[in-house]
Amino acid sequence: MTSTSTSSAYRLPDAPLSGASQPGQEHAFAHQLLEMLVIPAFVLDARCRVMVWNKACARLTGVPAYEVLGTSEHWRSFYDSPRATLADLVIQDRTDEIDQLYPDQPARYQASGMLCAQNWCDMPRAGRRRFLVADASPIFDAAGKLIAVVETLRDLTDEKTAQLALEQLATRDGLTGLANRRCFDDTLQAEWMRALRQQQPLSLLMVDVDNFKAYNDAHGHLGGDECLKRIALAVAGEMRANDLVARYGGEEFAVILPNESLKGAAIVAERIRARVEQLQLPGRRAGCQHVTVSIGAATALPAPNTESSVLVATADAALYRAKHMGRNRISLPLAEQA
Structure with missing residues (x-):
């Protein structure tokens, strides 16, 4: 795949989101910002399909954007078996399942609708298990309708491994x-x-x-x-x-x-x-x-x-x-x- 096609795979067309009132140019700029973030991030639409899969997320997971854009297969980048991400929980109004999916790591649910949680992910394509801290933030249109969710990820594997080593020394x-x-x-x-x-x-x-x-x-x-x-x-x-x-x-x-x-x-x-x-x-x-x-x-x-x-x-x-x-x-x- 050429560099031009790879770049375009990370960005949606310059058009407004369905139901959104903002001009397409502003959306294109927002998508470009997400692409250039050093923090891994992806965006799901209201049907849990991948709209944006930025370059940092591709590096973290080992999964290029063109493989997941437009699909609901993003879970395969993080787990060996089907499992909802935080963004899925927000979109599907399944936040009551947060404690079941993250039993050992306390999750936070903010009044704004943002979910914050952390857990170990299998990362099948990357070939390594990583400890990720995730934040899922909903995006609403002018009428207050949910149109997308942005999930950002932080890789704290080294910090978690050091913490576990210290805990092991203590126990x-x-x-x-x-x-x-x-x-x-x-x-x-x-x-x-x-x-x-x-x-x-x-x-x-x-x-x-x-x-x-x-x-x-x-x-x-x-x-x-x-x-x-x-x-x-x-x-x-x-x-x-x-x-x-x-x-x-x-x-x-x-x-x-x-x-x-x-x-x-x-x-x-x-x-x-x-x-x-x-x-x-x-x-x-x-x-x-x-x-x-x-x-x-x-x-x-x-x-x-x-x-x-x-x-x-x-x-x-x-x-x-x-x-x-x-x-x-x-x-x-x-x-x-x-």
């Missing part, structure tokens, strides 16, 4: 890469409140490495660290997507199992115990060939005016019994074992 254990104690406490409280609202069970496993002091004394701190890292991987390998495993402290790990019964928690606990034993890390204590773990399990159905600390205390007591009964085993609350 991750430096040795094992698991969630740290702070993250565990916050997550347990959040899951406790969720279980209370949804009236679902919440299970907890407390996992402790048996005779770790003897192992550490025999292999040194570096050997002990390597042991903990391998056990952390073994425990994490048994987790579902919504579970959380954390380094609770020292050689102790904690596993939060949302919406899991005690029977299900016991099954997970036994899989963890067996998986650690199968690592065959050499033990350094009489009668102990390999490093093992003891696990205490507990489950609660949260009720009003109860605290998550009750669940921790119950799991801790079960862990203590597993240790007392000879280690390398799981233990349930006494009421369940009776």
